Amino acid sequence: TTVANGMGYPERGVALQKTLELRMDRVRQVVATHTDGSMNNNPEIKRPRVALLEWCDPIMGCGYWLPELVDVAGGEALHCPPPGGATPTISLQALMDSKPDVVVFALCGFGLARAAKEIVMSTTWGGSDNNNRLEELMDMCHRRVFVVDGNYLINRSGPRLVESAEALAEAIHPALLGHFGHFGTDLLSTMDEAIAMIDNTTGEKQRATTSAAKIRPPPFEEKESQKKKPESLPSSKPEEAVRMQLQHLQNGDMSHAFSLNSTANQMRWCSPDRFAAVLKSHGDFSRLLSEPAHVGESKETNGIATVRVTLPKTACSSAVELLFTMVAEIPEGAKDTMAWYTEKVGLAN
Structure with a gap:
């Protein structure tokens, strides 16, 4: 909000802050169903033990704001200092002895392929005496x-902390x-997939998945009038709401699809135009605009539902399964009626 105030757009700063807070709360809400034993009637449920590593050689754990990110994402951070402390350096043996459930390499300043190359060529993980250490770690963590x-x-340490928490939640919890x-x-992959992206000669990235890179479209003018609820309410069933949205996309009706x-998703994309730009820029999501998709049944837990949508194999594209995350909200103008809306869409397992 300080930056927005300085630029003369205080209302945009407030709106962005609200959106980011809603998204962070959503992460906490979603992971709670996997880490809170009382919500699952299973007191034995424990948070996965997570080694979030900022560097590979020497091995560095996580410090400053990163342990809190792991906590928000539903994990127990290993090899970290007290809150706000500097990133510690640890030995390979200490990492192996801690037996983490999940390991996430987040090499400072590096993308996936460059990070994977740095890891496999490092003395710690790729040297002649340690060439089985990485494989041993992966086997230990299943x-x-x-x-x-x-x-x-x-x-x-900026607005992307929200996306960071979301990405960590996906890595920490297999169901997410x-x-x-x-x-x-291009933001998150398994170690196996990241290694597959390396060209042994140039070190340049080779695409190992069907999805495209995340592309941020150019900004569009925000118009409050473009943020509206549909004239007819979605069905009370999440899967029918998904079918309705897909039908609007197929018809090119971005306003109704948007x-x-x-509410949080609309604030995230600001307008139907930006929403359309995001869909068109993503290799898999763009197929929703022109190809028929099969909508499966929904699974609902604590006001959040997931719906699997399958794009069948074509002559040019592989089969893809997408996971629609749906939330129940009270539509504008309604009092007691709840309807389902799309919160997120991602690749399914």
Whole structure:
């Protein structure tokens, strides 16, 4: 809000802050269903133990704001100092002895392929005496070793902290992989996939997934009038709300398709034009505009539902499963009626 005030747009700063807070609250709400034993009638549920590593050689744990990010994402941070403390350096043996459930490499300043190359060529992980250490780590964690774009996420203490929390939640909880739309993009992948992106000669990235990179479209003028709820309310069933939104996309009716997004999602994209630009810029999401999709049944927990949408294999594209996250909200102008709206779309497992 300070920056927005200085630029003469205080209302935009307030709106952005509200959107980011809503998204962070949504992360907490979603992961609670996987980490809060009282919500699952299972007191034995424990938070996964997470080693979030800022560097690979020497191995550096996580400091400053990162342990809090892991906590928000529903994990227990390992190898971290007291709140706000500097990032510690740890030994390989200490990492292995801690037996983490999940390891996330977030090398400062590096994207996925560059980070993977740095790891496999390092003395700690790729030297002649340690060439099996990385494989040993992945086996110990049941292959739950991930690489995140540390340049775009994690290492920046700005608005992208929200996306960082979402990406960590996907990595930490197997059931949430792809839930927020980060896994399968250039922001988050498994270690195996990140290594597959390396060209041994040039070190340049080779695409190993069907999805396209996340592309931020150019800004559009925000118009409050464009943020509206549909003239006819969505069905009381989440899957029918998804079908309605897909039908509007197929018909090219971006205004009504946009209106079937949740309040937080509408604030995130600002307008139907920006919403359309995001869809068109993503290799898989763009297919929703022109290809028929199969909508599965929904699974609902504590006011949040997920719906699987399948795009079948074509001559030019592989089959893709998307996961629509739906939230129940009271439509504008209604008092007691709840309707379902799209909160997030990501790649399913």
